Amino acid sequence: MSRFSLGKWLLPVYAVLALVFLLIPIAYTFVFSFNASVKSNIVWVGFTLDNWLNICADPTVCNAFGTSILVGVVATIIATALGTLMALALSRYRFRARSAVSLLLFLPMATPEIVLGAGLAAQFLSAGVPKGLGTIIAAHALFCLSFVVVTVKARISSLDPALEEAGRDLYGSAAQVFWRITFPLLLPGITAAALLSFALSFDDFIITRFNNGAVTTFPIYIYTAAARGVPAEANVIASAVFLFAIILVVVAQVTSSARRKRLAKLG
């Protein structure tokens, strides 16, 4: 069934072009991480490995990066813990306000970040809470929560209930069935949710901007530096993160398909 287009090659060629288009800024960022620029990284000066070798020559960049990591980890822990519990409740139990809770979880995803950011900032302002690391983490955990719930719910819905029933049939108590059967099976979904949450937190700018006070995360650093020119070290960090993430995804794909092949051979 490949007769949708004028020619068999039209669609594949288009797909390749579209993907190349998506990758242009990534390539640009990567290339310019090798630029021997001094302050602003707008004009190409020359090729150098210096930026990669001395990433933290300018400590502000690395500090911002470190702050982003810290915020990401803490926010992820909070969001994943709360979100997994909520996902279990929504998938497995019937209760009166179920649709309302679903709606409530959906709203943060539907709300424009600027509204979320401004709202939290307004609240912190009127509550007299000083803006800083704590407010950033709180804000991040909030918007990650809904995504965690969605991801874990998807995982739960792909679990065969017969597995837990078998556990109970084989004399497992409710706690044992949960920790020895349900939780390990959920782990891939929980891990995916945690990774998603971390990624969202790491890249967040808008909400952070309204609630950061004097603390600088990596995106905040880039934004404030954008006016005068972002130093190449930022490109290095971004490229490094990108490569790391891609490798992670590729490794995950390869191991899961290798595992599938091994299981097929045994069967």
Add this chain to the structure above:
Amino acid sequence: MADRTFAEAGADLELVGIHKRFPGFTAIEDLDLVIPAGSFFALLGPSGCGKTTTLRLVAGLEQPTAGRILIGGKDVTNVKSFKRPVNTVFQSYALFPHMTVLENVAFGLRRRRIDNPLVKAHEALRLVELDHLASRRPQQLSGGQQQRVALARAIVNRPALLLLDEPLGALDLKLRRQMQSELKTIQDEVGLTFLHVTHDQEEAMTMADTVAVMNKGEIEQMGAPEELYELPKTAFVANFLGQSNLFTGKVTSSSGNSIVVDVAGVKIEVPKDRAQRHTGDVTIGVRPEKLMLTTEAPKPTPGRNVLGPGRVMDVSFSGVSTQYLIAIPGIGPVSVFAQNMVFGPVVHEGAEVWVSWTVDHGFGLVDEPEAAPRFAPDADTAAIATQTRKDLLTEIEEA
């Protein structure tokens, strides 16, 4: 060819030298087939034999690796499926979930810009007794109802050639019988050509004018249902279509109208015009319902074959008939179907019996005896278990 009118009558279908290769295996090997216009043709075979692939080639959903397809004399091999005057009733129904039943049935009519598509769609739905569900969605119907809608959706277009891919599988017996007779009526009325693919031999024999038995990408035998059943030419056909008792032996004489085969010391006669081979080691057979069971040795009569004595090993009641399994020393198990003319079985387990049949009812197969299995290749549980155990032991040793 897909214009604004219905086909006036069915069209011929001709497959010439069709090969279909998929990466890794060949589904169809050199297939030649002619289906005359207006006939009801059944393609019968086990799963994986290539019958569904043949259907898809005719519909235009697959392209043959080699060969030509002609419909009504026109070469349609390179014609796309939406331009062929062919409609398919899919095994999975493939009813469009986002349209109502009525719109599903009217779909083909609308594409061809036929007048009054909805009126005709209602007519077709009335034919399958589903007009009252016309405004429902397919998901709201039962499996059997969906199948009838799929039938209506294809038939309403009165195509020159209608392809049916196991269309009646999900229906219960009564409805299936009803649909079988409806399909036959429609086919007779308008003279459409039907190509029906199925693994259900009873269905094929009841509905079709011609049956082709397919195995591993080739047609083993083709003909009218009675012809195929009473005179199978290969062991596959003999075992796939109904059951057969098969015996191997050497031809001892071949004079006159029949050959004589030595089966474990007993002389069995088979008419020459019903035997594919007349010399050497042959496999001959006879249908279980043609056998007569007697508790005393029958007097030797010309024109009749006798085997026995043997012991009744199993008696199996199935309503209309009873199946008796007889063990004859030197020959093996022999199966007899006897119509239940009286209440209860005529013999019981352990009884000593003889079987006999009219010489004219026997047949001789074309297969080499080593290749021919004595009975249908149904393995029993004990054999499967033993084989599996052997396989596991080998695997453990290798590991």
Add this chain to the structure above:
Amino acid sequence: MAFAAFGSQGPAVEQAPRKRSWIAWVLLAPGLAYLALFFLTPFISLILTSLQAPVDFGDVGQFQPAFKIENYATVVSQYWPHFLRAFGYAIAATFFALIISYPLAYFIGVTARKWPLLQALMLTLVIAPFFISFLLRTLAWKQLMSDDTPLVQALKALTILPQDGHLTGTAFSVIFGLTYNFIPFMTLPIYTTLERLDTRYLEAGSDLYATPATTFWKITLPLSLPGIVSGTLLTFIPASGDFINASSSFLGSASTQMVGNVIETSFLELLNYPAAAALSVILMAIILVIVGVYVKRAGTEELL
């Protein structure tokens, strides 16, 4: 919705019927408390702030609780062009993102089904942009479209662009930036829906005399509608509140300011909290209406 694309955990299995139990509330309690504290109360704060009045003789940024509903009128009369621009750009970006993403999603989800490894590779490339900060992505486009690049020179040579024209700082560049950033958001939900499309429907269409074009229009497109709606919502809503693309440091200029820019400036620079809050509330209300219409048609089950 199609957020499961982020997880892609395999097909859903029929679950046991849900139990009625108080344990549900125990599991929900921490999360609900968090949401109440950090999502619901901020909304209330926002509404209250939007009604505040300046303190008499106070400094900039000093406000007191009041019921100054005129704030809304002031804000609308001053900034209605920004609202229009925001929704206009967002609609344009959504439209272009849809046009660009649909064929891509179709290729990955339908045409490439026989090659699952290729599918996985292409999907990875689609979400790859997420792994580079979107600020850097937008900056990259700004550099690539700035006046001294070969691209702009070429456009000027072909007189598509006037000699003293700019590519950056225009509606074009802002919409371009928005479209680019949201292509993955549009592609993934459509891909998820198309991936589940049963090609036998397409065969049935072809069997029933539908040309490839008709098959697409009457069968594929309607059946992929859930994905299209998801992708559209996921694109339009964030795009309408965006202020990065339209900001002068990035792809915008003074003439392309969206409502997001105004909220940012009001809140963080001018310290005009009531104005910023009022604008936020209006934006949120409009979005809620749109989401409400969707929820009515699809039901809340579909949401998560």
